[in-house]
Amino acid sequence: MEDSNTRSKPGYNKTAIISLTIAGLFVGALISFGLLREEEEHIVPEYLVEYVLWDPQPIEPFSLVDFNGREYGVDQFEGKWTFIFFGYTSCPDVCLVTLANLASVFRQLEATAFTMANVQAIFVSVDPQRDTPAVLKRYVPEFDARFMGVTGDESGLETFTRQFGALYFLGEEDNHGSYLVTHNSSVFLVDPKVRQYARFAVPHIPGKITEAFIRIVQHYNAAEEAKKFTWFKKGQ
Structure with a gap:
């Protein structure tokens, strides 16, 4: 008999991959937005x-x-x-x-x-x-x-x-x-x-x-x- 845990692994992996991909895109978007914002912001050095x-x-x-x-x-x-x-x-x-x-x-x-x-x-x-x-x-x-x-x-x-x-x-x-x-x-x-x-x-x-x-x-x-x-x- 095939173990139930073994049967669930393929579906679990697909879900994980999709979730990680979405998360990666989301984080990437946040980073890109952050970099753009940093370029636009007026950064004042501490000594000024x-x-x-x-x-x-x-x-x-x-x-x-x-x-x-x-x-x-x-x-x-x-x-x-x-x-x-x-x-x-x-x-x-x-x-x-x-x-x-x-x-x-x-x-x-x-x-x-x-x-x-x-x-x-x-x-x-x-x-x-x-x-x-x-x-x-x-x-x-x-x-x-x-x-x-x-x-x-x-x-x-x-x-x-x-x-x-x-x-x-x-x-x-x-x-x-x-x-x-x-x-x-x-x-x-x-x-x-x-x-x-x-x-x-x-x-x-x-x-x-x-x-x-x-x-x-x-x-x-x-x-x-x-x-x-x-x-x-x-x-x-």
């Missing part, structure tokens, strides 16, 4: 986590005016690394220090033979009532002639500042008509693709920012080259 954002967001259109009285919009960021700081010219402390530190960063970058043609710094005044283009033109270049000062009306500033989470509040006027402005003290970095890419929180130590920025650019360029290689492989 302090600065680089995990999900860089594109800067939406906005309308401000520069210290030459010209319209200043999102197209001014294209193809450049842009340092952005929000403040006001009557600021008694942090604005002066931050702009001086950014000027030091620019000098340090030049000393390393870094290509400065694609680097710019923007001081955005959130106090347009006092900081007219003429006032900004006297104030901003004192720190570095390459720095640009911009401002705008309430609507224009709101459209721009909210994209960075850079809230600001005008204080009450004193007996002399003076007032303070509470504002964000971080320095923001926009990449050549016009995305908010990194943020430098206080304290703003020039040497640390310079070193971090160089490494950020190196990481960015390497990632862009890797994407080109990936697209080339997909096209083959």
Whole structure:
């Protein structure tokens, strides 16, 4: 008499093979999807986590005016690394220090033979009532002639500042008509693709920012080259 276990083996093997095949296809699909996702994801190395954002967001259109009285919009960021700081010219402390530190960063970058043609710094005044283009033109270049000062009306500033989470509040006027402005003290970095890419929180130590920025650019360029290689492989 034929053993019942022996009779069941052929059917068992077929079922096992089919199950393993399906499982293999499923796992393969997951792996492929994972690899594609990895190629698309913005991977931030550990040494840049302090600065680089995990999900860089594109800067939406906005309308401000520069210290030459010209319209200043999102197209001014294209193809450049842009340092952005929000403040006001009557600021008694942090604005002066931050702009001086950014000027030091620019000098340090030049000393390393870094290509400065694609680097710019923007001081955005959130106090347009006092900081007219003429006032900004006297104030901003004192720190570095390459720095640009911009401002705008309430609507224009709101459209721009909210994209960075850079809230600001005008204080009450004193007996002399003076007032303070509470504002964000971080320095923001926009990449050549016009995305908010990194943020430098206080304290703003020039040497640390310079070193971090160089490494950020190196990481960015390497990632862009890797994407080109990936697209080339997909096209083959």
